[in-house]
Amino acid sequence: MKVLEMPWLAVLIFMIAGLVNTPEMKSQSAGALALMPMPAHVTQGDGQFIINGDFAVELQGYKDARVASARSRFLDVLSRETGIPFFGTEMSDHAANFNVKTAGASDAVQRLGEDESYHLEISTNHVELTAPNPLGVLHGFQTFLQLVRITPQGFSVPVVTIDDKPRFPWRGLMIDVGRHFMPVPVIERNLDGMEAVKLNVFHWHLSENQGFRVESKVFPLLQQKGSDGLYYTQQEVREVIQYARERGIRVIPEFDMPCHTTSWFVGYPQLASGAGPYKIETRWGVFDPAMDPTREGTYQFLSQFLGEMTALFPDAYFHIGGDECNGKEWDANPRIQAFMKAHGFKDDAALQSYFTARVQKLVAARHKIMEGWDEVLQPDTPKNVLIQSWRGPTALAEAARQGNRGILSTGYYVDLNQSAAQHYLADPLAGEGASLTPEQKERVLGGEAAMWSEFVTQENMDSRIWPRTAAIAERLWSPQELRDVPSMYERLAVISLKLECYGLKHRSSTDMMLRRMTGKSEPKSLEVLATAVQPPEGYARGALKAYDNRTPLNRLVDAVLPESDSARIFGELAKNIVAGKASAQQWAQAREWLTLWRENDAKLQPRLNDSELTAELVPVSLKLSQVAAIGLQALDDLQNHHAVNEAALQDQMRVLKDAEKPEAVLLDMVVPSVRLLVQATGTN
């Protein structure tokens, strides 16, 4: 077993049972640097640089407010990492032992492709960070913070030389604030997390059927009637943009059109293709309402609206969405049908293409480059329109062949509860992308993690984004050939802890939610159950239960992490056992896990009906126990080379088949590994 991260429960049990003498948790080994994203070039030396109260950072060369505030934020995080107070080290009388040399200024508005490189040189008594402009300084600071670890000599960083720059210039995170609103502090702490892993684009999905989330002064009914009162004022938008800029992050707004626009129509029904009246959508899914592409009034409205919003958002790019039009309102409107006929539009896609072209002109007139989802790519789409691909690498490669630049989001949808490994291995230049010419490859600018918010609130969103988005950040920053999944998981565990220093709640929200479900301060047996289950992958959840925007997301499926570390590690154990490669210790560990899960139901079951939120877990807990019992039986059979009765085996398989069905919108993640074990007994 590769002990990537040993869950504390298992550890504690080993401690108590006294079965094994493993260390509690694998330490970050001296040799391996827990950096994420891994820099382009790292050369390790001998020794370490000790961080103590004498630590002082001097800024040399080009200076501006951003570099100064970056230093002060750097010292803040370093204080949180170490508990050493660094306030006022500017006023220190020590000679600085950390020199930052910035060659020149950055652009006034951060530009796609601006130089982000830096050089970090750490010796035993001195640190030097050099960069062509402040962007590299920001990145170098974050690299240094990741290197900090506790040692017998105190907090230190290893002697190392790092030359670093990103593989892709566009490394983003999209947050959908339309379906569930996210207050400014939630956005800001996620911007902090983005900076920590060197992401540089915050894509703000600001309007949806369920809510229009930004103040328009020109068309105030957009937010007044198009939201439940939860939206960002323009002042808040400016603050977020400034906050992002300080962290080397561009902000791209998205106003999705012509569909996903129900909320616009509540206040401005004249924009719609249907008769109205419209109400803010409360359910999830694809809906019919669509802007009317045939009326000039639509473009007059959009021209004014885009004038206001392109002024508010300084970035050169502007996202107009364009996804998921079902065309039903167009099909049902005789006037629109007549228009299509008159213009020779053979289908709804052609009509949307006309709309997109008109909007593109409006965006271009404001000196912005338009961005849209896959659907905006048509044969006559202008070459400077940027395509964000949710359909996949093939669509992205097609855009590149057609001469358009693009970014990948397929594979990076962090709402879909996929493993960090799946995200990590998705590459913007994989599949079709690999066959592109070098010139075409240049058009693939990077990618974006996408946090759609049907099933997250401000409470648990961090736990969907983090730490898995750090693996995506590495994919987009680090050399393409870096694909070592065990190394990724090992480093991800360390980075996940570090991200807590940035105020992210991806780890603490689970505990809080489990406590709330039970009203108890340490609901340990519920935690044991939580280690073994996972929300279903993909879009299964919405099909399992009816949800809308008022459904409380306060159940176990909302509290548990999208990827069960325990199940993953147990899965490794099971694979080793089946392969005949497991050590005695690994056999014992597998047995301990299964025993824990088998015994847990007896403790948990009597309490489950005490809370409405846990009552639905009655079968989940029971089945976990049954599955674990089967697993233990299989371990016995394997260890004793006991020939298993075919009928008994089929019985077990039936139980497993039943247990793998979602229950309380949760998957029992132990089942696949136990099935492996049971199957192996068949060959005894």
Added chain:
Amino acid sequence: MKVLEMPWLAVLIFMIAGLVNTPEMKSQSAGALALMPMPAHVTQGDGQFIINGDFAVELQGYKDARVASARSRFLDVLSRETGIPFFGTEMSDHAANFNVKTAGASDAVQRLGEDESYHLEISTNHVELTAPNPLGVLHGFQTFLQLVRITPQGFSVPVVTIDDKPRFPWRGLMIDVGRHFMPVPVIERNLDGMEAVKLNVFHWHLSENQGFRVESKVFPLLQQKGSDGLYYTQQEVREVIQYARERGIRVIPEFDMPCHTTSWFVGYPQLASGAGPYKIETRWGVFDPAMDPTREGTYQFLSQFLGEMTALFPDAYFHIGGDECNGKEWDANPRIQAFMKAHGFKDDAALQSYFTARVQKLVAARHKIMEGWDEVLQPDTPKNVLIQSWRGPTALAEAARQGNRGILSTGYYVDLNQSAAQHYLADPLAGEGASLTPEQKERVLGGEAAMWSEFVTQENMDSRIWPRTAAIAERLWSPQELRDVPSMYERLAVISLKLECYGLKHRSSTDMMLRRMTGKSEPKSLEVLATAVQPPEGYARGALKAYDNRTPLNRLVDAVLPESDSARIFGELAKNIVAGKASAQQWAQAREWLTLWRENDAKLQPRLNDSELTAELVPVSLKLSQVAAIGLQALDDLQNHHAVNEAALQDQMRVLKDAEKPEAVLLDMVVPSVRLLVQATGTN
């Protein structure tokens, strides 16, 4: 054993060991209401009011911005307590099922003694909160939030009628931001905690030898030279005052004088009695620098300064400190000595009395009532000067007899690592106070918890203030006869969890700090050690090790709670065993605790030298193991009625005596209970 709160570790061990079938944790029993402070009158009915998405609060009668924002904050906290979204319930089309009836307005500036009463009536389908003014509404909202619990029917509050008003009108928390600065968000989350437990005075200790923490526009060198750059701008002060007002909390600034003033003298040495020059003090203790009470320039400065600050802080009271003058600078200054002689001042106290009288006139000229620590009380002190007593109930009673009003802080110093029970039982009208006449008793206005900040930073301060300050809040609000310590601890555990919904970090900071000490994500054996130790009480810490304001507070003593729940609960077990009243289950529990502590060293010891921050714990861990082993032996001897060899007993006592000495500035809290057990074996 009264299972007040069963620590999770013990629980988990029982689960795993399968020894006992106790529930994980005692639920809040249906009958007991976990309210703190306990209201003056509570009448419980049958049934409960279910909280679901239909919940809607309507404001009736007098309305203002404070009541409206109180409702929205109430709904926010209720959302965090339940996970149910309540945003936009103002726009709900349901009829409100929670009616708030406010009779009239509060004073524009909250006044001491303003009516804070409220009446809360909860039936199965309706809630009514009535109050004479918004202050009662704020309190009633908090009471409701404390009543919320999860049940098989969902989140609910019990049917109950509450008539409530405070025993004392002055219920405060003092935070010293001079020694360690506390940023605005830290102050604000503590104001949230204060509101939750109905405290109504935030006493802001703003200047100290180690730092002057507020911007003066008239004398800018105060903050510029008198701080390390960490101070509140006047705008921030106004924001905090507004934040406090919204929560029914008055803000009293303290500018300590004529001593504790080194930081003033860095920029304005002419105020001092010594020759200077002065530097900001970095160490802790009582220092010599004092204002010069003999020069008119001092009063001219203070007149201008008080003019500025009394305008900034709207409260009617203004705290001028006045504590801990050692008089050394006065004694060493011939000019001051001559002045004293000329005026017939027989000692430094008389000189300070002259100073205080002059300052009192300046404060009164600004239409403020002066407040000071015990020392400002002299025979000729004006009767309207308010005395804050740190010397104790006798001094407070003396002030009351002399005609001055006063508040108690003795017994409420939360920096001294005393138990919640000790704080809880300290009563402003105990001791000498009990013998006051009714009229004199009226002069005892209440009390204030005091958070001196030598040994706290923004990271761990919450864990010193909370949850113990909730017990102090109950002492000051609830009827005097309420003194049931077990009930207090039971309710305190529930309130401690609730306080997390207000953003307080009193529970989460320990975990974070233990992780940082080890670099590991779940340092379980360190957590086990942490359950058994405590910082020393009182002022012992400063004597054990040299500290200054740059010493990192990042060790186990800083991470653990001031009161070990585990040791307290184990202590109850030990007492029951010795008294011959323990059940078989309690014997088993005691044995499990001791086994856990005995075995822990073997797991923890090999890791301790991996981190500079844990290396000092080598003897702490070892001794805990030894003490636990002695305890286990004693349990065996007691159970077997084994006559114990006197010499062996003396040996054990010697080990215990050694183990009770502080080590790494920590006390082993298991020792006293093990000693009890060992002593009991002597009578076998």
